[in-house]
Amino acid sequence: MLKLLKEIFRTGEATVKYPFAPMPVCKDFRGKPEHKAEDCIACAACTVACPANAIQMETDTAAGSRTWSINYGRCVFCGRCEESCPTGAIRLSDDFELAVGSKADLTRKAVFTLADCACCGKPFAPAKEVDYVARLLSQSARSAEEADRLRLTAATCPACKRAQDVHHIAGMGIARQMEAGLSKTGKPAKELETTP
Amino acid sequence: MNVPVDPKTLVAEMSPVSTSEQIATMKKALLKNIQRSAYVYRVDCGGCNGCEIEIFSSITPVFDAERFGIKVVASPRHADILLFTGAVTRSMRMPALRAYEAAPDPKIVVSYGACGCTGGIFHDLYCVWGGTDNIVPVDVYIPGCPPTPAATIHGFAVALGLLEQKLKAETHVEAAGETAALPHPDIPYALRVRLEREARRMAGYRQGRDIAEEFMALLEGHAHTPGSFSLSERMLEAIGEERDPRRAEIIARLADVVQRAIRGEAPRGEAP
Ligand code: SF4
Ligand code: SF4
Ligand code: SF4
Numbered sequence: 001m002l003k004l005l006k007e008i009f010r011t012g013e014a015t016v017k018y019p020f021a022p023m024p025v026c027k028d029f030r031g032k033p034e035h036k037a038e039d040c041i042a043c044a045a046c047t048v049a050c051p052a053n054a055i056q057m058e059t060d061t062a063a064g065s066r067t068w069s070i071n072y073g074r075c076v077f078c079g080r081c082e083e084s085c086p087t088g089a090i091r092l093s094d095d096f097e098l099a100v101g102s103k104a105d106l107t108r109k110a111v112f113t114l115a116d117c118a119c120c121g122k123p124f125a126p127a128k129e130v131d132y133v134a135r136l137l138s139q140s141a142r143s144a145e146e147a148d149r150l151r152l153t154a155a156t157c158p159a160c161k162r163a164q165d166v167h168h169i170a171g172m173g174i175a176r177q178m179e180a181g182l183s184k185t186g187k188p189a190k191e192l193e194t195t196p
Numbered sequence: 197m198n199v200p201v202d203p204k205t206l207v208a209e210m211s212p213v214s215t216s217e218q219i220a221t222m223k224k225a226l227l228k229n230i231q232r233s234a235y236v237y238r239v240d241c242g243g244c245n246g247c248e249i250e251i252f253s254s255i256t257p258v259f260d261a262e263r264f265g266i267k268v269v270a271s272p273r274h275a276d277i278l279l280f281t282g283a284v285t286r287s288m289r290m291p292a293l294r295a296y297e298a299a300p301d302p303k304i305v306v307s308y309g310a311c312g313c314t315g316g317i318f319h320d321l322y323c324v325w326g327g328t329d330n331i332v333p334v335d336v337y338i339p340g341c342p343p344t345p346a347a348t349i350h351g352f353a354v355a356l357g358l359l360e361q362k363l364k365a366e367t368h369v370e371a372a373g374e375t376a377a378l379p380h381p382d383i384p385y386a387l388r389v390r391l392e393r394e395a396r397r398m399a400g401y402r403q404g405r406d407i408a409e410e411f412m413a414l415l416e417g418h419a420h421t422p423g424s425f426s427l428s429e430r431m432l433e434a435i436g437e438e439r440d441p442r443r444a445e446i447i448a449r450l451a452d453v454v455q456r457a458i459r460g461e462a463p464r465g466e467a468p
Contacts, residue, residue, distance in 0.1 A: 014258055015257055015258060015259070015263070016258060016259060016346075018259070018346050018349060018350075019346075019350055019353050019358075019359060028402055037368035038374060038376070039376050039377065041376045051317060052310065052316060052319065053320070071314060072363065073310060073314040073339045074313065074314040074315070074316055074317075074319060074339075075339065076310050076316060076317050076341035077340070079401070079402065082401065082402070083401040087376050087379070088379070088405070095362075096340070096343075096344055096346060096347040097347065097350045097362050098338070098339045098340065098343075098347065098363055099336055099337065099338045099339070099347070099350055099351035099355075099361060100336070100337050100339075100354070100363050101335065101336055101337075101354065101361055103314075103329065103334075103337060104365050105361065105363050105364055106313065106314075106339060106363065106365075108365070108366050108367075108368075109365075109366070109367040109368065110367070110368040110369075110370070111368070111369045111370060112370045113370055127370075128374065128375060128376055131375055131376075132376050132378070135378055136378060136385060139378065139381065139384075140384065140386065
């Protein structure tokens with residue numbers, strides 16, 4: 001009996017105080033993915049990476065908007081969204097108190113506007129993404145001229161870029177076209193400069 | 197001829213069970229009177245058993261759900277709270293409904309885990325119903341895959357009305373002229389990519405990103421307040437100060453990346 005009592009005192013109280021006191025979690029605990037919509041460029045990398053499809057994107061070209069949404073009820077806390085996010089807008093926090101009474105409270109949304117193509121004027125990508133890419137590219141440009149060109153490239157939709165490339169190649173002499181064709185078989189294409 | 201089939205016509209759409217007004221008022225009374233005697237019956241509707249393990253760890257002495265009178269019982273006929281785990285596979289639908297019917301009214305239904313809430317990672321499998329609320333009305337959702345024991349306790353506290361839920365539905369609308377800040381505009385883009393890549397290669401995306409951020413803060417700090425040290429001295433100092441040999445190694449490699457970039461050499465492992 002005395003031995004048992006001694007053992008009890010030695011062990012102390014094992015039970016945690018939670019929920020009456022905050023629960024300490026370990027470093028790099030994988031809790032609720034916290035999304036900072038201000039830093040998000042709506043690039044959809046997380047949407048593609050999410051294995052449970054907890055993050056989804058809906059693009060509405062008529063309204064010119066793209067809606068990012070996360071369903072915490074579907075998230076499996078794998079951290080792939082954090083891994084793939086180029087701007088660090090989404091990061092797993094240490095918040096684990098996610099229980100809700102109504103399912104609607106498990107979703108969080110962010111609405112972004114779409115930018116129009118500089119060439120054809122149709123909406124093609126989120127405005128924030130175009131702006132971010134343009135600034136990132138012009139950061140490493142060597143001249144103001146090149147920066148302008150890169151900025152214009154970023155603001156052009158893929159279809160227009162393709163059309164421009166075809167136009168560009170068609171305008172070249174036959175010899176240069178041949179050279180460009182050759183370059184595919186091993187030699188570096190020095191002359192053929194299309195939109196990067 | 198292959199006529200396109202509407203997949204909707206191939207599955208039987210069965211409406212979820214609904215509860216009457218009277219039961220709803222009884223439920224309110226139950227929540228008031230339940231106090232410290234909540235008997236829980238656990239219904240496994242085809243999950244991976246991760247959730248079950250966490251349920252049992254929340255009734256261990258460390259988390260001790262019995263402090264709140266929460267007891268796991270062996271029969272739905274003794275239960276006040278039904279805990280549904282798993283994504284509700286087709287073959288578990290009837291047993292789950294039988295457990296629901298067997299529990300005396302009024303009862304509280306808790307949907308446990310990502311699977312229970314929405315079907316989780318199994319949500320689009322051909323053989324699942326995708327969530328408890330597709331078959332029975334649910335009162336509380338506890339997300340997590342699996343929810344930690346602390347999250348389980350919090351969920352029960354919400355179910356019993358002891359705590360308020362923290363999450364609220366929110367919609368952020370992009371403000372006019374909102375832009376995302378470029379990270380580290382003073383560090384050349386190519387160098388930043390090399391640093392981040394090396395740090396992630398060594399330490400994974402989470403710690404790697406943290407270490408790269410710290411290191412780039414050091415570089416920027418040096419650029420803004422040069423002081424009397426040279427950059428390599430400062431980097432050596434940072435390596436020397438590091439107590440964790442693994443982090444010291446990673447920082448040394450990042451310093452090497454910077455030195456190579458300054459000398460105009462190609463990064464290690466890449467042809468010039
Ligand atoms: S943690 Fe995993 S499951 Fe959750 S939102 Fe991110 S990618 Fe999706
Ligand atoms: S990956 Fe990051 S920036 Fe891209 S949409 Fe997701 S949260 Fe936004
Ligand atoms: S929520 Fe996750 S841990 Fe729980 S049953 Fe589903 S897959 Fe397993």
